[in-house]
Amino acid sequence: YQGLSKLHIYKQWYQRRVRGGMLKFAITLVAILLFGIIGMRTLLFPDFQQKVVPCSPKEGSDFIPADKNVLGRFQEAIKLQTISYSVHETNTTALNLLLSFIVENYPTIHSSPVVTLERFNLSSLYIVKGSDSSLKPVLLTGHIDVVPAEYDKWSFHPFSGTVDDGLIYGRGTLDNKNTVFGILEALEHYLSSGKQPKRDIYIVFGHDEEVMGLYGAKVVTAELKKRGVRFAFMMDEGCPVLKKGSFPGVNGPVGLICTAEKGFATMKLSIEHGGGHASAPPPNGGAITMLSNAIIALLNTPMPSLFGQGIEVSMFEHAAVSQSWFFRVLSSNLWLFSPILSFAMSLKDSTRAQIYTTFAFTKIEGGVKDNVLPNSASVTVNSRLLPGHTVDDVVAHVKKTIKNPEIKVEVIYSNEASAMSSTESEGYNAIHHTVKQIYPDAIVIPGLLIGGTDTKWYGELCDDVYRFVPSFLSSEDIKRFHGHDELITVKNFEQIVNFFHHFIENLERSFEAEFHDEL
Numbered sequence: 395y396q397g398l399s400k401l402h403i404y405k406q407w408y409q410r411r412v413r414g415g416m417l418k419f420a421i422t423l424v425a426i427l428l429f430g431i432i433g434m435r436t437l438l439f440p441d442f443q444q445k446v447v448p449c450s451p452k453e454g455s456d457f458i459p460a461d462k463n464v465l466g467r468f469q470e471a472i473k474l475q476t477i478s479y480s481v482h483e484t485n486t487t488a489l490n491l492l493l494s495f496i497v498e499n500y501p502t503i504h505s506s507p508v509v510t511l512e513r514f515n516l517s518s519l520y521i522v523k524g525s526d527s528s529l530k531p532v533l534l535t536g537h538i539d540v541v542p543a544e545y546d547k548w549s550f551h552p553f554s555g556t557v558d559d560g561l562i563y564g565r566g567t568l569d570n571k572n573t574v575f576g577i578l579e580a581l582e583h584y585l586s587s588g589k590q591p592k593r594d595i596y597i598v599f600g601h602d603e604e605v606m607g608l609y610g611a612k613v614v615t616a617e618l619k620k621r622g623v624r625f626a627f628m629m630d631e632g633c634p635v636l637k638k639g640s641f642p643g644v645n646g647p648v649g650l651i652c653t654a655e656k657g658f659a660t661m662k663l664s665i666e667h668g669g670g671h672a673s674a675p676p677p678n679g680g681a682i683t684m685l686s687n688a689i690i691a692l693l694n695t696p697m698p699s700l701f702g703q704g705i706e707v708s709m710f711e712h713a714a715v716s717q718s719w720f721f722r723v724l725s726s727n728l729w730l731f732s733p734i735l736s737f738a739m740s741l742k743d744s745t746r747a748q749i750y751t752t753f754a755f756t757k758i759e760g761g762v763k764d765n766v767l768p769n770s771a772s773v774t775v776n777s778r779l780l781p782g783h784t785v786d787d788v789v790a791h792v793k794k795t796i797k798n799p800e801i802k803v804e805v806i807y808s809n810e811a812s813a814m815s816s817t818e819s820e821g822y823n824a825i826h827h828t829v830k831q832i833y834p835d836a837i838v839i840p841g842l843l844i845g846g847t848d849t850k851w852y853g854e855l856c857d858d859v860y861r862f863v864p865s866f867l868s869s870e871d872i873k874r875f876h877g878h879d880e881l882i883t884v885k886n887f888e889q890i891v892n893f894f895h896h897f898i899e900n901l902e903r904s905f906e907a908e909f910h911d912e913l
Contacts, residue, residue, distance in 0.1 A: 432727050439726040442712040443837055444823070446830035449892055458583050458895050460888035465562075467499050468575050468887060469555030472564035478539040478604040489516045489601050492538055500578050502585045509585070514617065516601035517610035522581070524593040531594035532821070532901060533628035533855065534894075535611070535848060536573035537603035540566040547878045560884050567882040569875050570631045572890050573863050574599050580894035592902055596625070603848050611848035618855055625856035627821025630849045632861020633841050635833050637868040642738070643721025644713060649829040650841035651822060652861035654705055655849060656747075657779035657811035659788050662804045663688060663796070664772035672765040681771040682760050688796035689755055689773060695795045697751045700782045701736035702728065705842045706748060708817050710735065712839040744869070747844045751783045774806075778844060781811040809850050815858040825860055828897045832864060832889050864893035 450456050458464065474495070476488045493516065497504050504511065508523040524531070543552035543565045550556040550563040557563075566572075577597060596618075600610035633650035641648040667681040678684055707728060714725035724731040739745040746752075753775055760771030777788050785808045792803050816822060817840050826838045843861045853859045865871075866886045874880045 432723060432730065436714075436723050436726040439711075439714050439722075441715040442817075442839075443716065444827055444830055446827055446834070448834035449831045449896060458579060458888070458891050460884055460891065464579055464891065465557070465884060465887070467579075468571070469557065469562065469564075470495060470499075471571050471575055472555035472562070472566055473553050475553050476539050476566070476601075477542050478602050479542065481602075481605045481608055484516075484539060484602055484605070486516065489538065493518065496578065500582045502582050503578070506585050508590050514613045515609045517614055518597075518599045519614055520581075520597040520599075522585075522591055522595040522597070524591045524595070526592045527594075529593035530624065530626035531596055533596045533598065533625045533852060534577060535598045535600065535628065535630040535852060536577060537570050537600040537607075537610070537631070537848065538566075538574055539601050539604050540569065540571070541604050541876050543880075544878065549879050552880070557884065561881045562884060562887060563879065563881045565880055567887075568865060568867075568871075568880050570603070570863070572865060572882055572887060573631055576864070576887070576890035576894045579891045580898055583895060584898050591898065593626075595898070595901065596623070598852075600848050607848045607851055611851040615851040615855060623855060627815075627819060627824075627858040627860060628849070628852055628856050629821070629825060629860045629862060630847050630852065631863045632843045632847060634863055634865040634867045634872075635829065635836055637866065637871075640869060641713060641839075643717030643725075644837060645718070646716075647833055647836035647866070648713070649826075649833060649836045649838040650862070651825050651829070651838060652843035653708075653815040653817060653822070653840040653859075654781050655812040655843040655847060655859075655861060656781070656845075657783075657785070657809050658846060659777045659779060659785045659808040660806045661775045661777065661789070661792065662772055662806055663775060663792070663801055664770065664804070665798075665801045666770045667800060669767040669769040672767055675767060680767040682768060684798060685758075685760070685771045685773055685801065688798060688801055691795050691797070692753050692775070692792065696753075697783060697788070697791050699736055699740070699749045700780050701739070701749045702732045703782055704749070704780060705814060705840055706735075706739070708840045709842075712817070713837060716837040747778065748842050749780070751780045751788060752778045754778075779811045781814055781842075784810060809846070812849065812853055812859065813857075815860060819858045821858045821860060824897070824900050824903075825862055828893055828900055829862075829864065831896050832893045833866070864890045 471492060474488045474492045475485055476492055477485045503509055503520070510521045510523075512519045545552060548563070550558065552563070552565040555562065555564045581597070598611070598614050600607055602608065602610045632652040635647050635649045638646055663685065665681050665685050667684060669680065670676075710725040710728060714722050717725055724735055728735070736749060739749050755773055756776050757774040758772070761768040779785065779788060785805065789803060789805060822840075829836060829838050847861055849859050849861060865882065866889065
């Protein structure tokens with residue numbers, strides 16, 4: 395009996411060892427397969443970067459130098475205070491002066507038989523007639539209005555156009571007279587050489603983009619829609635070329651072509667609740683406390699991240715081959731490492747906004763006296779919506795999160811997030827190609843614009859809408875938008891002019907989608 399018992403024990407021990415060995419073997423096999431898949435995807439992942447001959451920085455038809463005439467025209471434009479204060483208040487005198495200045499200083503454009511100019515209020519629509527009417531037209535846009543400036547907080551007067559140590563100071567140097575005058579200089583040069591584009595080029599310079607574009611871009615869009623105009627693609631202001639160190643794992647500049655734009659919803663949260671003397675506050679604290687609890691609840695309960703469902707997938711994949719090996723492994727294998735990259739992006743405000751619908755509390759009202767509990771209180775909330783979230787989704791989330799039926803949620807104005815444009819289209823490839831001509835060391839990737847532009851109106855005129863401005867900026871430079879000491883280098887303005895020069899030339903070419911297959 396004892397011998398049989400020992401034999402049974404040995405048998406069980408042997409079976410456990412066999413099972414354990416099989417489990418280890420299975421785990422090892424899975425690990426080998428997993429690392430093999432990761433390694434193969436990393437090594438064989440497609441390179442989305444175009445190979446381009448760069449622009450030659452020398453005198454000649456291939457290059458437009460920022461000489462004293464080019465620079466002087468830009469400085470004079472900066473001096474005109476084309477400020478938009480509100481939807482119903484713009485500096486019409488300065489806007490009219492700038493429109494006259496443009497006509498006087500770009501004579502070839504305004505006398506060309508292939509160019510027509512129409513005004514819509516104080517916005518301008520130029521149509522450059524192409525030689526082949528079978529081709530769909532292209533739309534380029536910018537805006538001539540600027541935001542106000544606090545003069546005493548600038549190194550130089552914000553409307554002086556001062557050039558100091560290679561820097562041009564002034565409101566509009568980044569947003570968005572750099573685009574407008576980059577296009578004008580490039581088009582004047584192009585037409586002066588006797589050329590005519592193959593396809594029609596529509597150019598719109600809005601006059602009230604900073605205050606929603608209701609009398610500019612909206613009106614132009616309505617007219618073009620009425621005429622039945624459809625564009626192959628359009629390009630408006632948007633993301634820049636970021637300087638070295640701005641994107642994880644990339645040891646060089648990054649050109650961000652924004653293929654979508656976040657929407658927005660400005661809401662008012664208000665509550666009416668019995669007031670009283672401050673010496674005897676109620677247990678719930680009253681209107682201000684109840685509203686404050688709602689604010690804290692929204693801060694602590696974000697809407698779900700949509701990482702993996704939006705532009706960030708293409709953004710990392712287009713950067714993968716150009717990244718250091720650690721990040722290259724992550725970006726080539728988003729099917730496995732998305733949670734890691736999502737977490738990393740959530741740690742920084744600027745990148746967190748790329749993967750979350752955000753809530754910012756911008757104005758609060760309530761209370762009239764130090765020792766009196768107010769009968770009402772309100773807060774204004776500005777939400778920026780990811781593509782994939784709707785205004786209705788945001789309102790539903792707010793109501794569910796604050797859990798207080800006494801708080802009224804009212805949408806003041808809103809605009810849904812845009813659709814995502816293709817990264818394989820003729821338009822995307824044309825912009826990509828031109829970026830590489832001007833910034834040969836840069837990689838080019840798609841991105842999401844977290845601000846707002848006039849594309850919210852123009853977007854209905856075409857399927858592919860791109861938001862890009864060829865400014866060369868660091869994260870610190872971006873803070874100058876609508877801030878103090880807005881400036882651009884003379885060299886970068888020259889690069890912007892030459893970007894548009896090459897872009898117009900490149901519209902002669904056919905840019906087929908170059909990359910379709912993914913592992």
